[in-house]
Amino acid sequence: MAKFSIEDFLQFDSLLSQEEIMIRDTVRDFVDEQVLPVIAEHYEKAKFPMQLVTQMGELGLLGSNLSGYGAAGVNNVAYGLMMQELERGDSGVRSFASVQGSLVMYPIFTFGDEEQRKKWLPELAAGRLIGCFGLTEADSGSDPGSMKTRATADGDQYILNGSKMWITNGTIADLAVVWAKLDGEVHGFVVEKGTPGYGAPEIENKLSLRASVTSELVFEDCRIPKENLLPNSSGLKCALMCLNQARYGIGWGGIGAAMACYEEARNYAAERIQFDQPIASFQFTQEKLAVMLTEITKMQFYTLQLARLKDQDKAKHYQISMAKRNNIYWALEIARMAREILGASGIVNEYQSMRHMANLESVKTYEGTHEIHTLILGEHITGIPSFR
Numbered sequence: 001m002a003k004f005s006i007e008d009f010l011q012f013d014s015l016l017s018q019e020e021i022m023i024r025d026t027v028r029d030f031v032d033e034q035v036l037p038v039i040a041e042h043y044e045k046a047k048f049p050m051q052l053v054t055q056m057g058e059l060g061l062l063g064s065n066l067s068g069y070g071a072a073g074v075n076n077v078a079y080g081l082m083m084q085e086l087e088r089g090d091s092g093v094r095s096f097a098s099v100q101g102s103l104v105m106y107p108i109f110t111f112g113d114e115e116q117r118k119k120w121l122p123e124l125a126a127g128r129l130i131g132c133f134g135l136t137e138a139d140s141g142s143d144p145g146s147m148k149t150r151a152t153a154d155g156d157q158y159i160l161n162g163s164k165m166w167i168t169n170g171t172i173a174d175l176a177v178v179w180a181k182l183d184g185e186v187h188g189f190v191v192e193k194g195t196p197g198y199g200a201p202e203i204e205n206k207l208s209l210r211a212s213v214t215s216e217l218v219f220e221d222c223r224i225p226k227e228n229l230l231p232n233s234s235g236l237k238c239a240l241m242c243l244n245q246a247r248y249g250i251g252w253g254g255i256g257a258a259m260a261c262y263e264e265a266r267n268y269a270a271e272r273i274q275f276d277q278p279i280a281s282f283q284f285t286q287e288k289l290a291v292m293l294t295e296i297t298k299m300q301f302y303t304l305q306l307a308r309l310k311d312q313d314k315a316k317h318y319q320i321s322m323a324k325r326n327n328i329y330w331a332l333e334i335a336r337m338a339r340e341i342l343g344a345s346g347i348v349n350e351y352q353s354m355r356h357m358a359n360l361e362s363v364k365t366y367e368g369t370h371e372i373h374t375l376i377l378g379e380h381i382t383g384i385p386s387f388r
């Protein structure tokens with residue numbers, strides 16, 4: 001089959017630098033060669049492909065839009081294109097990179113001290129350590145400010161009590177960035193694997209993101225050294241700043257998943273014969289493909305503008321919400337249309353569209369549900385918050 005390319009339609013690449021194209025194509029090859037051949041089996045067996053972790057580290061995909069401490073230091077366009085390509089492979093693989101870079105390395109980089117940065121960031125960038133991010137609790141999802149996990153000071157230690165739910169990478173993580181209330185205010189703490197009182201059991205039987213590890217985190221009188229508090233992480237706002245980073249990457253990731261489904265449906269439609277002709281010749285099929293290509297093209301262009309704004313430090317959280325909300329909405333619609341074009345074949349793991357569709361159900365929920373991002377935009381438009 002011809003090498004994957006969707007960029008020709010409106011000459012998207014003419015807006016990219018040579019370096020941005022080169023980085024995207026390198027990750028594209030990595031996904032074609034290392035992710036796509038193994039992902040269906042891992043999805044079926046509900047296993048994360050661990051061998052990809054150090055490979056992603058070597059390619060500079062982990063925390064790549066940070067600078068120093070072993071991070072690649074690429075711009076936000078290149079970073080976004082990396083996330084696009086990873087999610088073209090599987091949302092679980094992109095999730096791994098998002099969590100490691102945006103939700104673990106970013107808070108250590110932004111809210112940590114120099115000693116913490118030097119200790120953890122180079123290992124995380126190389127994929128020699130794995131991190132997770134614990135904000136959500138069983139009773140505090142969309143409303144993280146209502147969290148119950150508490151930290152109390154005791155001499156030169158903090159004692160953590162509580163639990164976190166639905167945590168990507170939890171069971172395989174060497175360290176967790178955990179958000180807990182200390183004297184009534186949310187703070188970020190680093191909890192290392194093996195700390196007595198800390199456990200991270202895996203959540204089994206997921207029907208979505210099966211090639212990704214999702215876990216509960218449990219803290220029972222879990223004592224951590226005082227130097228594991230991220231010193232500049234006071235306030236829920238700090239946790240929300242991490243989410244902006246991850247949501248930005250998810251916006252690009254949605255484009256990648258949509259591209260994979262579009263390509264699969266287009267190729268299938270050209271080859272599948274019914275009523276003596278390829279199903280691509282039927283107007284219903286052509287309409288679906290036209291909608292898919294149109295929406296993917298729209299997403300590429302405004303998400304690129306968001307990336308340029310982010311590089312100038314001008315991207316606002318509500319602009320990122322628009323990309324997360326709309327791109328995942330359309331990626332899911334496109335995955336559903338692709339599955340329809342594939343008919344019965346679309347329900348087996350030999351094809352990708354239904355795997356992407358099932359994954360995108362989680363992506364639509366995590367990092368702020370579709371409805372929460374609607375309300376974030378609604379608040380920006382009207383000036384009236386309506387979360388409560």
Ligand code: TGC
Pocket residue numbers: 094095096098099133135136141142143144145168236237240241243244246317366367368369372376387
């Ligand atoms: P609210 O009073 O609105 O805000 C508290 C303070 O934070 C400011 N703020 C933000 N700052 C930076 N970035 C943002 N996105 C911000 N949103 C709000 C706000 O201005 C305020 O500042 P200040 O100075 O006045 O104190 O807080 P709220 O309690 O009313 O909640 C607002 C709401 C609902 C928008 C927010 O809590 C929210 O986004 N909820 C969704 C929760 C969520 O997204 N959780 C994600 C968990 S992590 C995850 O899902 C990882 S999946 C990863 C993977 O596998 O890829």
Ligand code: FAD
Pocket residue numbers: 099133134135136138140141142143165166167168169209214362365366367368369370371372375386387388
């Ligand atoms: P709820 O908040 O209970 O929402 C349920 C429904 O009510 C949704 O449709 C929602 O939109 C709606 N709703 C809630 N409030 C409002 C409102 N004010 N107005 C209108 N509608 C509303 N969290 C982490 O901290 N770290 C992770 O690594 C992580 N990884 C995840 C991985 C997976 C696979 C999944 C599925 C989730 C993950 N999460 C993680 C949790 C995720 O962020 C939450 O699931 C998400 O924030 C929603 O919370 P909830 O599931 O409790 O839903």
